[in-house]
Amino acid sequence: MQAARLHEYTDEMTDALSIDDVDRPTLEHSDGVLIEVEGAGWCQTDNHIIEGMWEEYVPQELPMTLGHENAGIVAEVGDEVTLVEEGDPVICHPVQSCGICRPCRLGEDMYCENSAFNGLTTDGGFAEYLQTNERAVIPLPEGADPTEIAPHADAGITAYHAAKKAADELNPGDACVVIGIGGLGHIGLQCLDAMTAADIVAVDLKDEALELAADLGASHTVNSGEEDVAGVVADVTDDDGAQQVLDFVGADETTGLAPDVLAAGGDHHVIGYGGHVHEPSQTLVDGEMAFRGTLVGKYAELQELVSLVDRGDVALHTEQYGLDEINTVAERLEHGEIEGRAVVLPS
Ligand SMILES: [Zn+2]
Ligand SMILES: [Zn+2]
Incomplete structure:
Protein backbone atom coordinates (compact mmCIF):
# COMPACT_ATOMS: atom_id res chain seq x y z
CA MET A 1 0.00 0.00 0.00
CA GLN A 2 1.02 3.65 -0.31
CA ALA A 3 2.01 5.69 2.73
CA ALA A 4 3.32 9.26 3.17
CA ARG A 5 6.39 8.90 5.34
CA LEU A 6 8.84 11.19 7.08
CA HIS A 7 12.46 10.04 6.60
CA GLU A 8 14.28 13.02 8.12
CA TYR A 9 13.37 16.19 9.96
CA THR A 10 13.40 19.29 7.77
CA ASP A 11 12.18 22.89 7.65
CA GLU A 12 11.47 22.50 3.92
CA MET A 13 7.83 21.50 3.39
CA THR A 14 7.96 21.15 -0.43
CA ASP A 15 9.30 17.58 -0.26
CA ALA A 16 8.96 16.82 3.45
CA LEU A 17 7.19 13.47 3.05
CA SER A 18 7.79 10.75 0.47
CA ILE A 19 5.11 8.44 -0.87
CA ASP A 20 6.50 4.96 -0.20
CA ASP A 21 5.23 1.52 -1.11
CA VAL A 22 5.02 -0.36 2.20
CA ASP A 23 3.39 -3.58 3.41
CA ARG A 24 -0.20 -3.38 4.59
CA PRO A 25 -0.06 -3.70 8.42
CA THR A 26 -0.91 -7.11 9.87
CA LEU A 27 -2.71 -7.12 13.23
CA GLU A 28 -0.18 -7.83 15.98
CA HIS A 29 -2.56 -8.09 18.95
CA SER A 30 -5.92 -9.70 19.66
CA ASP A 31 -7.41 -6.24 20.42
CA GLY A 32 -6.06 -4.82 17.15
CA VAL A 33 -8.27 -3.07 14.59
CA LEU A 34 -7.24 -2.42 10.99
CA ILE A 35 -8.86 0.64 9.39
CA GLU A 36 -9.17 1.42 5.71
CA VAL A 37 -8.51 5.16 5.98
CA GLU A 38 -11.19 7.33 4.31
CA GLY A 39 -9.94 10.62 5.69
CA ALA A 40 -6.83 11.82 7.51
CA GLY A 41 -6.71 15.45 8.62
CA TRP A 42 -3.57 17.51 8.12
CA CYS A 43 -2.59 19.41 11.25
CA GLN A 44 -0.15 22.16 12.19
CA THR A 45 1.35 19.52 14.48
CA ASP A 46 2.35 17.57 11.34
CA ASN A 47 4.43 20.58 10.28
CA HIS A 48 5.93 20.68 13.79
CA ILE A 49 6.72 16.93 13.68
CA ILE A 50 8.43 17.39 10.29
CA GLU A 51 10.51 20.22 11.80
CA GLY A 52 11.63 17.89 14.61
CA MET A 53 9.86 19.85 17.34
CA TRP A 54 8.48 16.69 19.00
CA GLU A 55 11.71 14.68 18.95
CA GLU A 56 12.74 15.61 22.48
CA TYR A 57 9.23 15.11 23.92
CA VAL A 58 8.27 11.65 22.60
CA PRO A 59 10.03 8.57 21.24
CA GLN A 60 10.13 8.78 17.43
CA GLU A 61 11.68 6.31 15.04
CA LEU A 62 12.03 7.38 11.41
CA PRO A 63 10.87 6.63 8.81
CA MET A 64 7.34 6.99 10.14
CA THR A 65 3.96 7.44 8.46
CA LEU A 66 2.40 10.67 9.75
CA GLY A 67 -1.32 11.34 10.24
CA HIS A 68 -3.09 11.42 13.62
CA GLU A 69 -6.60 12.61 12.65
CA ASN A 70 -8.08 9.47 11.18
CA ALA A 71 -11.44 7.99 10.29
CA GLY A 72 -12.44 5.16 8.00
CA ILE A 73 -13.97 1.73 7.69
CA VAL A 74 -13.00 -1.27 9.81
CA ALA A 75 -11.23 -3.74 7.50
CA GLU A 76 -10.19 -6.41 10.01
CA VAL A 77 -10.43 -7.03 13.77
CA GLY A 78 -8.43 -9.11 16.25
CA ASP A 79 -9.96 -12.18 17.96
CA GLU A 80 -10.99 -10.37 21.14
CA VAL A 81 -12.61 -7.31 19.55
CA THR A 82 -16.34 -6.94 20.20
CA LEU A 83 -16.96 -3.16 19.89
CA VAL A 84 -16.74 -3.05 16.09
CA GLU A 85 -16.73 -5.41 13.14
CA GLU A 86 -15.60 -5.35 9.54
CA GLY A 87 -17.43 -2.68 7.56
CA ASP A 88 -18.21 -0.35 10.51
CA PRO A 89 -17.40 3.37 10.03
CA VAL A 90 -15.28 4.71 12.90
CA ILE A 91 -13.28 7.72 14.05
CA CYS A 92 -9.96 6.93 15.74
CA HIS A 93 -8.77 8.58 18.94
CA PRO A 94 -5.07 9.16 18.13
CA VAL A 95 -3.87 7.38 21.26
CA GLN A 96 -3.99 3.62 21.64
CA SER A 97 -4.21 3.42 25.42
CA CYS A 98 -3.62 0.31 27.55
CA GLY A 99 -6.69 0.44 29.79
CA ILE A 100 -4.73 -1.00 32.72
CA CYS A 101 -2.53 1.77 34.12
CA ARG A 102 -3.86 4.21 36.75
CA PRO A 103 -4.32 7.19 34.35
CA CYS A 104 -6.36 4.88 32.08
CA ARG A 105 -8.45 3.78 35.10
CA LEU A 106 -9.13 7.49 35.73
CA GLY A 107 -10.20 7.97 32.12
CA GLU A 108 -7.12 10.08 31.35
CA ASP A 109 -6.25 8.45 28.02
CA MET A 110 -3.63 11.09 27.20
CA TYR A 111 -1.61 10.28 30.34
CA CYS A 112 -1.55 6.51 29.64
CA GLU A 113 1.78 5.05 30.66
CA ASN A 114 1.85 2.47 27.84
CA SER A 115 0.38 4.31 24.89
CA ALA A 116 1.14 4.58 21.19
CA PHE A 117 0.15 7.74 19.29
CA ASN A 118 -0.61 7.30 15.60
CA GLY A 119 1.48 9.59 13.42
CA LEU A 120 3.57 10.79 16.39
CA THR A 121 5.15 7.69 17.99
CA THR A 122 3.87 4.99 15.61
CA ASP A 123 2.60 4.84 12.02
CA GLY A 124 -0.40 7.05 11.29
CA GLY A 125 -3.17 7.47 8.75
CA PHE A 126 -1.59 9.08 5.69
CA ALA A 127 -1.75 5.56 4.23
CA GLU A 128 -4.36 3.25 2.78
CA TYR A 129 -4.54 1.26 6.03
CA LEU A 130 -3.98 2.17 9.67
CA GLN A 131 -3.42 -0.18 12.57
CA THR A 132 -4.98 0.83 15.90
CA ASN A 133 -6.74 -0.89 18.79
CA GLU A 134 -10.25 -1.43 20.11
CA ARG A 135 -9.87 1.15 22.89
CA ALA A 136 -9.15 3.88 20.32
CA VAL A 137 -12.07 3.46 17.91
CA ILE A 138 -15.47 5.16 18.21
CA PRO A 139 -18.27 3.83 16.00
CA LEU A 140 -19.86 6.65 13.98
CA PRO A 141 -23.59 7.40 14.05
CA GLU A 142 -25.62 6.55 10.96
CA GLY A 143 -25.10 9.02 8.16
CA ALA A 144 -21.78 10.41 9.45
CA ASP A 145 -19.14 10.71 6.71
CA PRO A 146 -15.71 9.45 7.90
CA THR A 147 -13.90 11.75 5.45
CA GLU A 148 -15.63 14.85 6.80
CA ILE A 149 -15.38 13.94 10.47
CA ALA A 150 -11.69 12.84 10.46
CA PRO A 151 -10.16 16.14 11.69
CA HIS A 152 -12.25 15.92 14.85
CA ALA A 153 -9.94 13.08 15.96
CA ASP A 154 -7.39 15.69 17.02
CA ALA A 155 -8.31 19.23 15.94
CA GLY A 156 -11.86 18.76 17.15
CA ILE A 157 -11.15 16.87 20.36
CA THR A 158 -8.39 19.32 21.35
CA THR A 294 -4.20 21.45 26.50
CA LEU A 295 -3.15 18.02 25.25
CA VAL A 296 -5.67 16.48 22.82
CA GLY A 297 -8.51 15.07 24.95
CA LYS A 298 -10.08 11.96 26.43
CA TYR A 299 -11.74 9.15 24.48
CA ALA A 300 -15.03 10.01 26.23
CA GLU A 301 -14.67 13.63 25.09
CA LEU A 302 -14.34 12.51 21.48
CA GLN A 303 -17.60 10.58 21.93
CA GLU A 304 -19.20 13.78 23.27
CA LEU A 305 -17.89 15.79 20.34
CA VAL A 306 -19.24 13.21 17.86
CA SER A 307 -22.64 13.77 19.55
CA LEU A 308 -22.37 17.54 19.08
CA VAL A 309 -21.47 17.01 15.41
CA ASP A 310 -24.37 14.56 15.00
CA ARG A 311 -26.77 17.12 16.54
CA GLY A 312 -25.55 19.74 14.07
CA ASP A 313 -24.05 21.92 16.83
CA VAL A 314 -20.51 21.75 15.47
CA ALA A 315 -19.78 22.01 11.75
CA LEU A 316 -16.36 21.76 10.16
CA HIS A 317 -15.23 23.29 6.89
CA THR A 318 -12.85 20.95 5.05
CA GLU A 319 -10.76 20.93 1.86
CA GLN A 320 -9.97 17.50 0.37
CA TYR A 321 -6.68 16.37 -1.17
CA GLY A 322 -5.19 13.16 -2.62
CA LEU A 323 -2.25 11.42 -0.91
CA ASP A 324 0.02 12.52 -3.79
CA GLU A 325 -0.71 16.18 -2.96
CA ILE A 326 0.41 15.84 0.65
CA ASN A 327 3.48 18.09 0.45
CA THR A 328 1.36 20.79 -1.19
CA VAL A 329 -0.92 20.58 1.84
CA ALA A 330 2.09 20.86 4.18
CA GLU A 331 3.30 23.93 2.33
CA ARG A 332 -0.10 25.58 2.06
CA LEU A 333 -0.73 25.19 5.79
CA GLU A 334 2.74 26.57 6.56
CA HIS A 335 1.73 29.68 4.62
CA GLY A 336 -1.74 29.94 6.18
CA GLU A 337 -3.44 29.14 2.87
CA ILE A 338 -5.80 26.37 4.05
CA GLU A 339 -9.43 27.39 4.66
CA GLY A 340 -10.79 25.41 7.59
CA ARG A 341 -9.17 21.97 7.68
CA ALA A 342 -7.35 19.94 5.00
CA VAL A 343 -8.25 16.26 4.77
CA VAL A 344 -6.14 13.76 2.87
CA LEU A 345 -7.98 10.86 1.20
CA PRO A 346 -5.47 8.01 1.04
CA SER A 347 -7.60 5.18 -0.37
ZN1 LIG B 1 -3.52 17.37 15.02
ZN1 LIG C 1 -2.81 3.10 30.16
Whole structure:
Protein backbone atom coordinates (compact mmCIF):
# COMPACT_ATOMS: atom_id res chain seq x y z
CA MET A 1 0.00 0.00 0.00
CA GLN A 2 1.02 3.65 -0.31
CA ALA A 3 2.01 5.69 2.73
CA ALA A 4 3.32 9.26 3.17
CA ARG A 5 6.39 8.90 5.34
CA LEU A 6 8.84 11.19 7.08
CA HIS A 7 12.46 10.04 6.60
CA GLU A 8 14.28 13.02 8.12
CA TYR A 9 13.37 16.19 9.96
CA THR A 10 13.40 19.29 7.77
CA ASP A 11 12.18 22.89 7.65
CA GLU A 12 11.47 22.50 3.92
CA MET A 13 7.83 21.50 3.39
CA THR A 14 7.96 21.15 -0.43
CA ASP A 15 9.30 17.58 -0.26
CA ALA A 16 8.96 16.82 3.45
CA LEU A 17 7.19 13.47 3.05
CA SER A 18 7.79 10.75 0.47
CA ILE A 19 5.11 8.44 -0.87
CA ASP A 20 6.50 4.96 -0.20
CA ASP A 21 5.23 1.52 -1.11
CA VAL A 22 5.02 -0.36 2.20
CA ASP A 23 3.39 -3.58 3.41
CA ARG A 24 -0.20 -3.38 4.59
CA PRO A 25 -0.06 -3.70 8.42
CA THR A 26 -0.91 -7.11 9.87
CA LEU A 27 -2.71 -7.12 13.23
CA GLU A 28 -0.18 -7.83 15.98
CA HIS A 29 -2.56 -8.09 18.95
CA SER A 30 -5.92 -9.70 19.66
CA ASP A 31 -7.41 -6.24 20.42
CA GLY A 32 -6.06 -4.82 17.15
CA VAL A 33 -8.27 -3.07 14.59
CA LEU A 34 -7.24 -2.42 10.99
CA ILE A 35 -8.86 0.64 9.39
CA GLU A 36 -9.17 1.42 5.71
CA VAL A 37 -8.51 5.16 5.98
CA GLU A 38 -11.19 7.33 4.31
CA GLY A 39 -9.94 10.62 5.69
CA ALA A 40 -6.83 11.82 7.51
CA GLY A 41 -6.71 15.45 8.62
CA TRP A 42 -3.57 17.51 8.12
CA CYS A 43 -2.59 19.41 11.25
CA GLN A 44 -0.15 22.16 12.19
CA THR A 45 1.35 19.52 14.48
CA ASP A 46 2.35 17.57 11.34
CA ASN A 47 4.43 20.58 10.28
CA HIS A 48 5.93 20.68 13.79
CA ILE A 49 6.72 16.93 13.68
CA ILE A 50 8.43 17.39 10.29
CA GLU A 51 10.51 20.22 11.80
CA GLY A 52 11.63 17.89 14.61
CA MET A 53 9.86 19.85 17.34
CA TRP A 54 8.48 16.69 19.00
CA GLU A 55 11.71 14.68 18.95
CA GLU A 56 12.74 15.61 22.48
CA TYR A 57 9.23 15.11 23.92
CA VAL A 58 8.27 11.65 22.60
CA PRO A 59 10.03 8.57 21.24
CA GLN A 60 10.13 8.78 17.43
CA GLU A 61 11.68 6.31 15.04
CA LEU A 62 12.03 7.38 11.41
CA PRO A 63 10.87 6.63 8.81
CA MET A 64 7.34 6.99 10.14
CA THR A 65 3.96 7.44 8.46
CA LEU A 66 2.40 10.67 9.75
CA GLY A 67 -1.32 11.34 10.24
CA HIS A 68 -3.09 11.42 13.62
CA GLU A 69 -6.60 12.61 12.65
CA ASN A 70 -8.08 9.47 11.18
CA ALA A 71 -11.44 7.99 10.29
CA GLY A 72 -12.44 5.16 8.00
CA ILE A 73 -13.97 1.73 7.69
CA VAL A 74 -13.00 -1.27 9.81
CA ALA A 75 -11.23 -3.74 7.50
CA GLU A 76 -10.19 -6.41 10.01
CA VAL A 77 -10.43 -7.03 13.77
CA GLY A 78 -8.43 -9.11 16.25
CA ASP A 79 -9.96 -12.18 17.96
CA GLU A 80 -10.99 -10.37 21.14
CA VAL A 81 -12.61 -7.31 19.55
CA THR A 82 -16.34 -6.94 20.20
CA LEU A 83 -16.96 -3.16 19.89
CA VAL A 84 -16.74 -3.05 16.09
CA GLU A 85 -16.73 -5.41 13.14
CA GLU A 86 -15.60 -5.35 9.54
CA GLY A 87 -17.43 -2.68 7.56
CA ASP A 88 -18.21 -0.35 10.51
CA PRO A 89 -17.40 3.37 10.03
CA VAL A 90 -15.28 4.71 12.90
CA ILE A 91 -13.28 7.72 14.05
CA CYS A 92 -9.96 6.93 15.74
CA HIS A 93 -8.77 8.58 18.94
CA PRO A 94 -5.07 9.16 18.13
CA VAL A 95 -3.87 7.38 21.26
CA GLN A 96 -3.99 3.62 21.64
CA SER A 97 -4.21 3.42 25.42
CA CYS A 98 -3.62 0.31 27.55
CA GLY A 99 -6.69 0.44 29.79
CA ILE A 100 -4.73 -1.00 32.72
CA CYS A 101 -2.53 1.77 34.12
CA ARG A 102 -3.86 4.21 36.75
CA PRO A 103 -4.32 7.19 34.35
CA CYS A 104 -6.36 4.88 32.08
CA ARG A 105 -8.45 3.78 35.10
CA LEU A 106 -9.13 7.49 35.73
CA GLY A 107 -10.20 7.97 32.12
CA GLU A 108 -7.12 10.08 31.35
CA ASP A 109 -6.25 8.45 28.02
CA MET A 110 -3.63 11.09 27.20
CA TYR A 111 -1.61 10.28 30.34
CA CYS A 112 -1.55 6.51 29.64
CA GLU A 113 1.78 5.05 30.66
CA ASN A 114 1.85 2.47 27.84
CA SER A 115 0.38 4.31 24.89
CA ALA A 116 1.14 4.58 21.19
CA PHE A 117 0.15 7.74 19.29
CA ASN A 118 -0.61 7.30 15.60
CA GLY A 119 1.48 9.59 13.42
CA LEU A 120 3.57 10.79 16.39
CA THR A 121 5.15 7.69 17.99
CA THR A 122 3.87 4.99 15.61
CA ASP A 123 2.60 4.84 12.02
CA GLY A 124 -0.40 7.05 11.29
CA GLY A 125 -3.17 7.47 8.75
CA PHE A 126 -1.59 9.08 5.69
CA ALA A 127 -1.75 5.56 4.23
CA GLU A 128 -4.36 3.25 2.78
CA TYR A 129 -4.54 1.26 6.03
CA LEU A 130 -3.98 2.17 9.67
CA GLN A 131 -3.42 -0.18 12.57
CA THR A 132 -4.98 0.83 15.90
CA ASN A 133 -6.74 -0.89 18.79
CA GLU A 134 -10.25 -1.43 20.11
CA ARG A 135 -9.87 1.15 22.89
CA ALA A 136 -9.15 3.88 20.32
CA VAL A 137 -12.07 3.46 17.91
CA ILE A 138 -15.47 5.16 18.21
CA PRO A 139 -18.27 3.83 16.00
CA LEU A 140 -19.86 6.65 13.98
CA PRO A 141 -23.59 7.40 14.05
CA GLU A 142 -25.62 6.55 10.96
CA GLY A 143 -25.10 9.02 8.16
CA ALA A 144 -21.78 10.41 9.45
CA ASP A 145 -19.14 10.71 6.71
CA PRO A 146 -15.71 9.45 7.90
CA THR A 147 -13.90 11.75 5.45
CA GLU A 148 -15.63 14.85 6.80
CA ILE A 149 -15.38 13.94 10.47
CA ALA A 150 -11.69 12.84 10.46
CA PRO A 151 -10.16 16.14 11.69
CA HIS A 152 -12.25 15.92 14.85
CA ALA A 153 -9.94 13.08 15.96
CA ASP A 154 -7.39 15.69 17.02
CA ALA A 155 -8.31 19.23 15.94
CA GLY A 156 -11.86 18.76 17.15
CA ILE A 157 -11.15 16.87 20.36
CA THR A 158 -8.39 19.32 21.35
CA ALA A 159 -10.67 22.31 20.83
CA TYR A 160 -13.50 20.49 22.65
CA HIS A 161 -11.26 19.52 25.59
CA ALA A 162 -10.20 23.15 26.12
CA ALA A 163 -13.76 24.45 25.63
CA LYS A 164 -15.09 21.94 28.15
CA LYS A 165 -12.52 22.99 30.78
CA ALA A 166 -13.44 26.63 30.15
CA ALA A 167 -17.18 25.85 30.19
CA ASP A 168 -16.80 24.35 33.68
CA GLU A 169 -15.69 27.79 34.90
CA LEU A 170 -18.09 29.96 32.89
CA ASN A 171 -21.36 31.15 34.40
CA PRO A 172 -24.08 32.71 32.27
CA GLY A 173 -23.13 36.30 31.51
CA ASP A 174 -19.38 35.70 31.95
CA ALA A 175 -17.07 36.52 29.06
CA CYS A 176 -14.73 34.16 27.22
CA VAL A 177 -12.10 35.41 24.79
CA VAL A 178 -11.28 33.12 21.86
CA ILE A 179 -8.01 34.01 20.13
CA GLY A 180 -7.43 32.66 16.59
CA ILE A 181 -10.50 31.60 14.61
CA GLY A 182 -8.71 29.07 12.39
CA GLY A 183 -8.93 25.29 12.05
CA LEU A 184 -9.19 24.64 15.81
CA GLY A 185 -10.54 27.99 16.91
CA HIS A 186 -13.70 27.82 14.83
CA ILE A 187 -14.47 24.41 16.37
CA GLY A 188 -13.74 25.61 19.92
CA LEU A 189 -16.02 28.59 19.43
CA GLN A 190 -18.92 26.35 18.34
CA CYS A 191 -18.32 24.02 21.32
CA LEU A 192 -18.41 27.00 23.72
CA ASP A 193 -21.58 28.30 22.10
CA ALA A 194 -23.20 24.87 22.45
CA MET A 195 -22.12 24.35 26.09
CA THR A 196 -22.25 27.79 27.75
CA ALA A 197 -24.29 30.97 28.06
CA ALA A 198 -21.12 33.10 28.14
CA ASP A 199 -20.45 36.11 25.90
CA ILE A 200 -17.81 35.09 23.37
CA VAL A 201 -15.25 37.69 22.26
CA ALA A 202 -13.46 36.48 19.12
CA VAL A 203 -9.99 37.84 18.31
CA ASP A 204 -8.17 37.44 14.98
CA LEU A 205 -6.07 39.42 12.51
CA LYS A 206 -8.26 38.52 9.53
CA ASP A 207 -11.68 40.10 8.96
CA GLU A 208 -12.96 36.96 7.17
CA ALA A 209 -12.13 34.90 10.27
CA LEU A 210 -14.02 37.40 12.43
CA GLU A 211 -17.04 37.26 10.10
CA LEU A 212 -17.00 33.47 10.47
CA ALA A 213 -16.76 33.88 14.26
CA ALA A 214 -19.82 36.15 14.29
CA ASP A 215 -21.75 33.61 12.17
CA LEU A 216 -20.78 30.82 14.60
CA GLY A 217 -21.99 32.62 17.72
CA ALA A 218 -19.39 35.20 18.85
CA SER A 219 -21.10 38.19 20.47
CA HIS A 220 -18.14 40.52 19.87
CA THR A 221 -15.25 40.46 17.39
CA VAL A 222 -11.89 42.24 17.63
CA ASN A 223 -9.33 42.69 14.87
CA SER A 224 -6.15 42.64 16.98
CA GLY A 225 -4.18 44.28 14.16
CA GLU A 226 -6.36 47.36 14.35
CA GLU A 227 -7.94 47.46 17.80
CA ASP A 228 -6.74 47.22 21.41
CA VAL A 229 -7.93 43.80 22.60
CA ALA A 230 -7.72 44.63 26.32
CA GLY A 231 -9.67 47.85 25.77
CA VAL A 232 -12.48 46.05 23.95
CA VAL A 233 -12.65 43.29 26.60
CA ALA A 234 -12.79 45.97 29.34
CA ASP A 235 -15.65 47.75 27.54
CA VAL A 236 -17.59 44.54 26.99
CA THR A 237 -17.18 43.33 30.60
CA ASP A 238 -17.58 46.65 32.50
CA ASP A 239 -13.88 46.45 33.39
CA ASP A 240 -14.24 43.01 35.03
CA GLY A 241 -12.23 41.14 32.37
CA ALA A 242 -12.92 37.74 30.84
CA GLN A 243 -13.19 34.70 33.12
CA GLN A 244 -11.60 32.44 30.49
CA VAL A 245 -9.34 32.81 27.46
CA LEU A 246 -8.91 30.12 24.82
CA ASP A 247 -5.64 30.84 22.99
CA PHE A 248 -5.53 28.89 19.73
CA VAL A 249 -2.39 30.75 18.63
CA GLY A 250 0.05 30.37 21.53
CA ALA A 251 2.43 33.10 20.32
CA ASP A 252 4.32 35.48 22.63
CA GLU A 253 1.86 38.26 21.70
CA THR A 254 -1.22 36.19 22.56
CA THR A 255 -0.01 34.68 25.84
CA GLY A 256 1.03 38.23 26.74
CA LEU A 257 -2.62 39.33 26.61
CA ALA A 258 -3.50 37.24 29.68
CA PRO A 259 -2.76 39.78 32.46
CA ASP A 260 -4.62 42.52 30.57
CA VAL A 261 -7.80 40.66 29.64
CA LEU A 262 -8.40 38.07 32.41
CA ALA A 263 -10.78 38.59 35.30
CA ALA A 264 -9.54 37.68 38.81
CA GLY A 265 -9.25 33.91 39.16
CA GLY A 266 -9.33 33.44 35.39
CA ASP A 267 -7.56 30.93 33.18
CA HIS A 268 -5.64 31.40 29.95
CA HIS A 269 -5.80 28.08 28.10
CA VAL A 270 -2.84 27.52 25.79
CA ILE A 271 -3.90 25.36 22.84
CA GLY A 272 -1.81 26.58 19.91
CA TYR A 273 1.92 26.48 20.57
CA GLY A 274 5.26 27.61 19.22
CA GLY A 275 5.76 30.81 21.24
CA HIS A 276 6.56 31.40 24.91
CA VAL A 277 4.92 32.52 28.13
CA HIS A 278 6.90 35.46 29.48
CA GLU A 279 4.98 36.75 32.49
CA PRO A 280 6.49 37.69 35.86
CA SER A 281 5.41 35.20 38.55
CA GLN A 282 3.78 38.10 40.39
CA THR A 283 1.30 38.41 37.50
CA LEU A 284 -0.08 34.99 38.38
CA VAL A 285 -0.29 35.89 42.07
CA ASP A 286 -1.97 39.24 41.50
CA GLY A 287 -5.42 38.21 40.32
CA GLU A 288 -4.71 34.51 40.91
CA MET A 289 -4.64 33.70 37.22
CA ALA A 290 -3.40 30.52 35.59
CA PHE A 291 -1.98 29.36 32.30
CA ARG A 292 -3.37 25.91 31.49
CA GLY A 293 -2.05 23.57 28.80
CA THR A 294 -4.20 21.45 26.50
CA LEU A 295 -3.15 18.02 25.25
CA VAL A 296 -5.67 16.48 22.82
CA GLY A 297 -8.51 15.07 24.95
CA LYS A 298 -10.08 11.96 26.43
CA TYR A 299 -11.74 9.15 24.48
CA ALA A 300 -15.03 10.01 26.23
CA GLU A 301 -14.67 13.63 25.09
CA LEU A 302 -14.34 12.51 21.48
CA GLN A 303 -17.60 10.58 21.93
CA GLU A 304 -19.20 13.78 23.27
CA LEU A 305 -17.89 15.79 20.34
CA VAL A 306 -19.24 13.21 17.86
CA SER A 307 -22.64 13.77 19.55
CA LEU A 308 -22.37 17.54 19.08
CA VAL A 309 -21.47 17.01 15.41
CA ASP A 310 -24.37 14.56 15.00
CA ARG A 311 -26.77 17.12 16.54
CA GLY A 312 -25.55 19.74 14.07
CA ASP A 313 -24.05 21.92 16.83
CA VAL A 314 -20.51 21.75 15.47
CA ALA A 315 -19.78 22.01 11.75
CA LEU A 316 -16.36 21.76 10.16
CA HIS A 317 -15.23 23.29 6.89
CA THR A 318 -12.85 20.95 5.05
CA GLU A 319 -10.76 20.93 1.86
CA GLN A 320 -9.97 17.50 0.37
CA TYR A 321 -6.68 16.37 -1.17
CA GLY A 322 -5.19 13.16 -2.62
CA LEU A 323 -2.25 11.42 -0.91
CA ASP A 324 0.02 12.52 -3.79
CA GLU A 325 -0.71 16.18 -2.96
CA ILE A 326 0.41 15.84 0.65
CA ASN A 327 3.48 18.09 0.45
CA THR A 328 1.36 20.79 -1.19
CA VAL A 329 -0.92 20.58 1.84
CA ALA A 330 2.09 20.86 4.18
CA GLU A 331 3.30 23.93 2.33
CA ARG A 332 -0.10 25.58 2.06
CA LEU A 333 -0.73 25.19 5.79
CA GLU A 334 2.74 26.57 6.56
CA HIS A 335 1.73 29.68 4.62
CA GLY A 336 -1.74 29.94 6.18
CA GLU A 337 -3.44 29.14 2.87
CA ILE A 338 -5.80 26.37 4.05
CA GLU A 339 -9.43 27.39 4.66
CA GLY A 340 -10.79 25.41 7.59
CA ARG A 341 -9.17 21.97 7.68
CA ALA A 342 -7.35 19.94 5.00
CA VAL A 343 -8.25 16.26 4.77
CA VAL A 344 -6.14 13.76 2.87
CA LEU A 345 -7.98 10.86 1.20
CA PRO A 346 -5.47 8.01 1.04
CA SER A 347 -7.60 5.18 -0.37
ZN1 LIG B 1 -3.52 17.37 15.02
ZN1 LIG C 1 -2.81 3.10 30.16
